[in-house]
Amino acid sequence: MSTAEHTARTAGQPVGTAGEDGVLAALAGLLPSSRAALVGTGDDCAVLRAPDGRYCVTTDVLVEDRHFRTAWSTGHDVGRRAAAQNLADVAAMGARPVALVVALVVPPTTALSWVTDLASGLAAACEPVGAGVVGGDLSGGDHLVIAVTAHGDLEGRAPVLRSGARPGDLLVHAGTLGLSAAGLALLDAGAVTPRGPLPDEVRRAVEVFLAPQPPLEAGPALAEAGATAMMDVSDSLLRDAGRIAASSAVAIDLAEPTDPASATAVDLAALEPAARLLGAQDPRALARHWVLTGGEDHGMLAAVPPGARDQLPPGCRVIGRVLPAGPHGPRVTVEGVLPGHTGWDHFAA
Numbered sequence: 001m002s003t004a005e006h007t008a009r010t011a012g013q014p015v016g017t018a019g020e021d022g023v024l025a026a027l028a029g030l031l032p033s034s035r036a037a038l039v040g041t042g043d044d045c046a047v048l049r050a051p052d053g054r055y056c057v058t059t060d061v062l063v064e065d066r067h068f069r070t071a072w073s074t075g076h077d078v079g080r081r082a083a084a085q086n087l088a089d090v091a092a093m094g095a096r097p098v099a100l101v102v103a104l105v106v107p108p109t110t111a112l113s114w115v116t117d118l119a120s121g122l123a124a125a126c127e128p129v130g131a132g133v134v135g136g137d138l139s140g141g142d143h144l145v146i147a148v149t150a151h152g153d154l155e156g157r158a159p160v161l162r163s164g165a166r167p168g169d170l171l172v173h174a175g176t177l178g179l180s181a182a183g184l185a186l187l188d189a190g191a192v193t194p195r196g197p198l199p200d201e202v203r204r205a206v207e208v209f210l211a212p213q214p215p216l217e218a219g220p221a222l223a224e225a226g227a228t229a230m231m232d233v234s235d236s237l238l239r240d241a242g243r244i245a246a247s248s249a250v251a252i253d254l255a256e257p258t259d260p261a262s263a264t265a266v267d268l269a270a271l272e273p274a275a276r277l278l279g280a281q282d283p284r285a286l287a288r289h290w291v292l293t294g295g296e297d298h299g300m301l302a303a304v305p306p307g308a309r310d311q312l313p314p315g316c317r318v319i320g321r322v323l324p325a326g327p328h329g330p331r332v333t334v335e336g337v338l339p340g341h342t343g344w345d346h347f348a349a
């Protein structure tokens, strides 16, 4: 279908029924392309040609009550999270973040200290990786909105796209899986209060939800190790592995997290206390659900050739394998089984 036909057919449809992919498809082809774009829309970052090389750029927005609640998160937490999710997109190209610009929409009643806390959170996330905040914009509005644009230096490496995974590759992951979703579930149920004393066994989940700490070093390290495809996990392991599968025209089979021999079994064990605190009838099943469908941990998910197994960066685990697409086309299975619910979609029906 041409973009014009697509636009005509879908014009009256609310975004709430189109789904994120539907909204992006409606935009695709209407947006002007850039002479400088080596990689345009569709990956974690665009890659632009610069006079002496190429660099990455990406943007992500945080919206009050959609991504965070001020009853749970301090300004510092939101600043760390806003930086982290963009730094993770840069790292997921195999680049090192260098500079952010930050646009803020702030209701007039917001305490100035919330905004200065936000700045200190941005600094806390950026300084350790040598990135700076070099500009932004300010507006008043009804809700807090934080839009961050991040720039990354590929240091001469080729960018690692979502589209390069090949059958035979190993699927690897660095970082946590499901902790953020567990933290959200605990806060949402009122099982913990963020600024009250947190039980030790669930502290990490709440902390990761409030301010994820992606293993940013793993991005460039995986690129150096020969990663063929990479992205950060923002919407869920299943959904984002599905994006690598679709972009690369391959199938992906994940290890079963409830199998004690699988690399994701450690995630399951870390999540079960949270599931028990929530009174889940089957804590393992809820923990498995978080591992597979929870987003916002922002770990690095990559495909690597089997020969790279011995050069994986610290903390990187093999969690699945890349297969030919087969008669069903690109898709993600868990030990051969097609999962039902897959993860977060802002515009899911």
Ligand SMILES: Nc1ncnc2c1ncn2[C@@H]1O[C@H](COP(=O)(O)OP(=O)(O)OP(=O)(O)O)[C@@H](O)[C@H]1O
Residues within 6 Å of the ligand: 024, 027, 031, 040, 041, 042, 043, 044, 045, 059, 060, 085, 089, 234, 235
């Ligand atoms: N409004 C838009 N206009 C043009 N391109 C867009 C727009 N929104 C998203 N995209 C592009 O679509 C692709 C997928 O976006 P998406 O936001 O899902 O990726 P992400 O930022 O890696 O993930 P997340 O936002 O879940 O952290 C990216 O290449 C992004 O630049």
Ligand SMILES: Cc1ncc(C[n+]2csc(CCOP(=O)(O)O)c2C)c(N)n1
Residues within 6 Å of the ligand: 060, 061, 065, 066, 067, 068, 069, 085, 184, 234, 235, 294, 295, 296, 344
């Ligand atoms: C108050 C509150 N309710 C729900 C969630 C869960 N959530 C929101 S967006 C998202 C996916 C990634 O977003 P994006 O694709 O925009 O990066 C998830 C898992 C939250 N963080 N805060």
Ligand SMILES: [Mg+2]
Residues within 6 Å of the ligand: 044, 088, 089, 092, 231, 232, 233, 234
């Ligand atoms: Mg991403």
Ligand SMILES: [Mg+2]
Residues within 6 Å of the ligand: 059, 060, 061
């Ligand atoms: Mg995004």
Ligand SMILES: [Mg+2]
Residues within 6 Å of the ligand: 234, 235
């Ligand atoms: Mg998303």
